[in-house]
Amino acid sequence: MQKLLFSIAIFLVHFFGVAQPNIILIESDDQSNVAVGAYRFGNIKTPNIDKIAESGVYFTNAYNMGCWSPAVCIPSRTMLFNGTFLWNASKITKKNVPGPSLTERLKTAGYETYVTGKWHALGKSPKATFDNYGTILPGQLKTYNSKDGHYTDIVGKESVAFIKMAAKRKKPFFLYTAFNAPHVPRQTEQKYYDMYPPKEVILPPSVKAGPLHPNIKYNYTSAPLNPKTMKNRYQQNNAMVTHMDDRIGDIISALKNNGLYENSIIVFMSDHGISFGENGVAGKVCLYDISAKAPLIIMGPGMPQNKKKKERIYLQDIYPTILELVGIDIPEYIEFNSLVPQIEDNTIVSPYSSIYLAMFNDQRAIVKDNYKLILYPQAKAAELYNLKLDPWETKNIITDKTKTPTLKKMGAAMLQWQKNTGDTLNLKYIYPNYFK
Structure with a gap:
């Protein structure tokens, strides 16, 4: 109704x-x-x-x-x-x-x-x-x-x-x-x-x-x-x-x-x-x-x-x-x-398949499928969180090798967002393992 x-x-x-x-x-x-x-x-x-x-x-x-x-x-x-x-x-x-x-x-x-x-x-x-x-x-x-x-x-x-x-x-x-x-x-x-x-x-x-x-x-x-x-x-x-x-x-x-x-x-x-x-x-x-x-x-x-x-x-x-x-x-x-x-309509999903976040040239993040990847390009550091299991982002699982496919998927989403938004920061050079 x-x-x-x-x-x-x-x-x-x-x-x-x-x-x-x-x-x-x-x-x-x-x-x-x-x-x-x-x-x-x-x-x-x-x-x-x-x-x-x-x-x-x-x-x-x-x-x-x-x-x-x-x-x-x-x-x-x-x-x-x-x-x-x-x-x-x-x-x-x-x-x-x-x-x-x-x-x-x-x-x-x-x-x-x-x-x-x-x-x-x-x-x-x-x-x-x-x-x-x-x-x-x-x-x-x-x-x-x-x-x-x-x-x-x-x-x-x-x-x-x-x-x-x-x-x-x-x-x-x-x-x-x-x-x-x-x-x-x-x-x-x-x-x-x-x-x-x-x-x-x-x-x-x-x-x-x-x-x-x-x-x-x-x-x-x-x-x-x-x-x-x-x-x-x-x-x-x-x-x-x-x-x-x-x-x-x-x-x-x-x-x-x-x-x-x-x-x-x-x-x-x-x-x-x-x-x-x-x-x-x-x-x-x-x-x-x-x-x-x-x-x-x-x-x-x-x-x-x-x-x-x-x-x-x-x-x-x-x-x-x-x-x-x-x-x-x-x-x-x-x-x-x-x-x-x-x-x-409760059955309609988000219009975004992922969420892109950026601050200056020293922070980037992508949220996709209940995971968040945060990158600190100047420090060449990275963090990965499972937002479903860890909503307060307290356990960085970036070194978990089982998450490599997840990182690749998130890297691809990030590159697409960079293309769509005119973000020229070269993340592929800094993080070659995450981006194809």
Whole structure:
């Protein structure tokens, strides 16, 4: 029945323009899957984000493709709004864009657009692409506390104010609410810190005392890695997330109070995750799942409810997904894939036979058939993990000779991705045993 309702909703939008839904895209910064209650880890409190998951579909294996900058959010958000893969996105400037951004396409389709919060993407400025805007914040705040209040509260209040204004009009709207939270500096009210006493913080099993990862360039701590320090960071991070979740609750309430909730698509996502000691890393410039993956949750008219999807996809697939949901043709140059088939039908597999990940020229990874191969070309090092048996990536099985066929298969997939994405790094020369 849910599949039928969803199909009908899309059909009506596509062919009759009936009840074109509003779109609310809420994005956080540096938030891993473990920092969402619906993803079932630890004691994080996110009741409002969880409500979105319970009312829709949530993807547990949504990846950010990688970065060319230590500020990983820039590549992630540039890919999100422009729809192109990593290396094509890296070439984008204000004057060199592949085509209209997500915002501009929605404007052309009759949507009123509004942005508040963080903007950290290449291409045109938000003031040049959105109809309306609130407080535009930089990628890195010096402090969350301003003369007008905490920036998490400001972004939440501005979102609510826009919803109230939009409710008085008959025009559909696109609201982009971009929280800086839980990115550093992790400043919030004491009541939120008090919810997470460090002694009660649960660390993933991949957090261990000892040396930092030798092949990760950007680590935001000094060696040796201290689990006690990481517990404090988890406490601060969780506090920031719960504060943000309260403001998300205000946004949901505003939609309901103004009669807009039933005809709104709500997306919650983050730009990428972050490591707090997992795998010897304290940062986000790495390709372990804790950092490479982030939450992606979507609900809307006719969609299935409380559906957990394990397909491996990309976070930026949400761009073409939104276009299809509201009946806008997806242009050919968009390289990411719509997730509508996966949302509509549980039997549809991921549009990707493998997941390609890359950071600068010092990290590459491929995920295929529940295995992940991570390469560190500058160090000529490699790691192989069985993600089904070892989801926290704690046991490197690269020396297991029985995995040679697996490595060959993954090497072939990597070469194909390099060809498709314009990745010129010569991995065959560095790793002759993995590549034909």
